[in-house]
Amino acid sequence: MKNSSFYNTLLKIAFPIMIQYFITSSINLMDSFMIGKLGEESVAALGIANQYFFLFNIIVMGIFSGCNVLISQFWGKKDIVNIRKVLGISLVLGLSVSIIFTFAARFFSVEIISIFNKDKMVMNLGKSYLSVVSISYIFIAVSLAFGIGSRGVQKAFLPMICSSFALIVNIFFNYVLIFGKFNMPAMGVRGAAVATLIARICEMTLILILIYKRKHVLNASVKEMLEFDSGFFKDTMKVAVPVVVNEICWGLGMVIYSVIYGNMGTKAIAAVQICMTIQNMFFIILFAVSNAACVMVGNEVGKDDFEKAKDYSKKLIKICSILSLVMALALSLSSRSILSIYNVSHEVYDNALFMLLITAFILPVRFMNVLLIVGILRGGGDTSYILKIELGTMWLIGVPLCLIGAFFMKIPVYQVYFLVTLEEVVKCLISIKRYKSQKWIKNLVGSINAA
Secondary structure, eight states: HOOOOHHHHHHHHHHHHHHHHHHHHHHHHHHHHHHHHTTTHHHHHHHHHHHHHHHHHHHHHHHHHHHHHHHHHHHTOOOHHHHHHHHEEEHHHHHHHHHHHHHHHSHHHHHHHHHHOOOHHHHHHHHHHHHHHTTTTOOOOOOHHHHHHHHHTTTTTTHHHHHHHHHHHHHHHHHHHHHTTTTOOOOOOHHHHHHHHHHHHHHHHHHHHHHTTTTTTTOOOOHHHHHOOOHHHHHHHHHHHHHHHHHHHHHHHHHHHHHHHHOOHHHHHHHHHHHHHHHHHHTTHHHHHHHHHHHHHHHHHHHOOOHHHHHHHHHHHHHHHHHHHHHHHHHHHHHHHHHHSSSSOOOHHHHHHHHHHHHHHHHHHHHHIIIIIIIIIITTTOOOHHHHHHHHHIIIIIIIHHHIIIIIOOEEEEEEEEHHHHHHHHHHHHHHHHHHTTOOOOOOSTTTTTO
């Protein structure tokens, strides 16, 4: 019965998250596949524009993930009043960030694209895409705030349904607007941006309708979301800020990687973009289990049931270890077949293939890192220590090795990519040590009084 309860809860949370991640990755993958038919410059432009979205996404995800640690622990206490206050804080902060990023992309798109690549065709295509797709950031922020909050209260099916709807809308308008079907003009890269914008508007509209037409925990009035005082805001920020800083610094590191790869040439950045798009599809199960781990561990820690939290974490580690080996094998066996879809040169194909094989080799280590950092340690409330792990390994190991490999050793892009993976090995050793110490278990909501 004990194990049955664990697996039922895991499936209840992880399965819809897995489907949602699959859908989200599919949206990016469909963009990549369709744009891939237009040539390497279009793939590179899409990849660079998506790096800007990536930076925006990791900031708002940091905000929402940090707030979700508190939402998960408050849900363990069934404290709905404070859950709605945390939701309000996440919405205010998320919308503020989205407005800033949209403004910058609308008026400084050329300058943003030129950071990554100086090719005039890539810059023009990137501008065409980014200036339109950036409008969707505001709608994405609202959808993510309610969607991630729903996971924290174990209502993960709702955001999954909305993402499914967005995928269908996105694929349809991609097909129509990129290639000019049904008497519409062929808009190419810009058509992909318009399709994404339409899909994101539909996603946000649906999630708000489903929440406010039902008896959902997050069915909060504006007053309920904004009646937090300065003390509550400070308590929330103590948890959220380390997660936000963590995500920002990690995201900046990833952007620097892209800048380095981009300066190695259009073929290099195209290969990296293809590799990242494909590998994300194989990380879907990992992301789902890790997010479920954060919620499940957080719920138990919020109830002060530390023994159950530790028991859950052990089971989750065993599950992820098995899954990582299966996904590594699947990636290594399917890489060539997937790459055959892309219309790219032999050089881009070979580099992307080598990087995918390297990813498969290091995948079990990366699985463990994400489970511990995004799931177990974060759910347990150990947000400050996670920040130290991420900052130390990326900025003292990963980024320096990438710079050395690209500009001093001048080795091929797939070899630079391999050097960067050494960061994951060090991170894994440190994270496991922290987990075994049991210092990561911290009830963060015990001292926050309900209204």
